[in-house]
Amino acid sequence: MTDEDRRTTTTAAADHGLDEGRYLYCVVALRGSDAGRERDTGREHDVASFDVAGVDDEPVSIVTSTGERWDGGQTPESVEAGIGAIVHDCEELYDAADPRLLKRWLVQHQRVVDEATAQFDTPIPFQFDTILRGGDGGVGSWLEAESETLRRALDTVAGLCEYRIVVGRTEPIPTAAIVTEDDELAALEPRIDAASEGTAHLLKKQYEQQLDSRRRERDRQLVAGLEERLEPLVATLQPLDRRPSVSLADVSSTTEAGSEDDATGDEVTDDGEPICRYAVLASDDAIDEVGSLLDSVADRDGITVRFTGPWPPYSFVPAFDEDSDEPPRQTEVP
């Protein structure tokens, strides 16, 4: 690295004002305690044992709304009840074109949020690569300024987790199954057989179109039925676009192609064509019932169901669009 490079890098960091950057993982509710023990129960406090490596193996810390900071594994003298953010110090945005490195970062980010969930109950997770300027003081000020929204959000998700449901179709509904219940289609069949070549071609086209439309209608009914039965079981039901909004670029053409972890989660091949996707916010208790319901859906021919979780409630965070004229993000707080 030449002096020129070094100067450029420093300038770049200064440009983006990240010399006092804090990479944000999640916001957690802190219970009041003395010397790492909870006042009420005497049980060892969460803060004392929170020690996990973050993105790029950075050590993580907890910063409170008063700007106090505890590094990982450190036992504070006392903890005031309030809110805190899990952070690490950073100077630049995490940016890499290598999907393997990106995946590694994502998993490391997720591990921190998982650990926070285990220690502090359900946290409010940040998007990957969200960095606040202004050091611990900046984090504290932001927590303080948004404390009302954050507390409300923490209360809303307390004891709940996000789960993802994808219903896919691996095989089309058999033609016979539709025709036997459809007089119109049933009537078309002998007409096609009897017609001249040209007319038969047109009728056949009409037949195929109707068949497609009936298939779509069946799937719509399946989805509507599932939604109707799912909704009362969960705290919040959020329908998603049928396809994931984000996927990784195909890495097969990169130099180290062939490694097993290059699979980018292409759902179409394994789980069929998605016909609906949901993010649900639900309690642990509700999950057995949701599972039974999904079981009954998955029993149908040509249908697969993918049921993942528990995840931190990424899809159920409040929006913080202070000074933006962008359209609001698709987020929802029940």
Next chain:
Amino acid sequence: MTDFQPSRQQADLADVLELLLDKGIVINADIAVSIGDTELLGVQLRAAIASFETAAKYGLAFPEGTDMDRLAAAVDEPELAESDRPNIPIDATRGVNVTGEDGRIQRDSSTADREHTLDEFEDDDHASPGGEDDGSPKDEGETPRQSATDSQTEDDA
């Protein structure tokens, strides 16, 4: 009761990707930087994320004027060069992760049509300060900082 339980083991990277890159708290304010601010930042990350339709929805798309040849060389993904973008260098990638990647960019760009590297573009920009500003950021309100003028000041100082 049921044998159908949620799991996080079965190739759930698809979920992790969407949850962490598209959901979660975003702070749209000058006090924060996020991957949404890609007019200036996260250029390589953007290359790794494939679904551009949605990316575009959230302002993550390649800004108009992105030099696709150079980007293709930078991320070792020749197909990117075929993408439909005008071949005009912009300052969006300036100063982003110039460390560590330089060697590869240098090597790859020797086979590309253009001979420029990130550093050369830095020089270009300095030779004609602000020259590319008009062509770069298209999305309104998406430029938390315009680095060209800032860095000019920094360098002079």
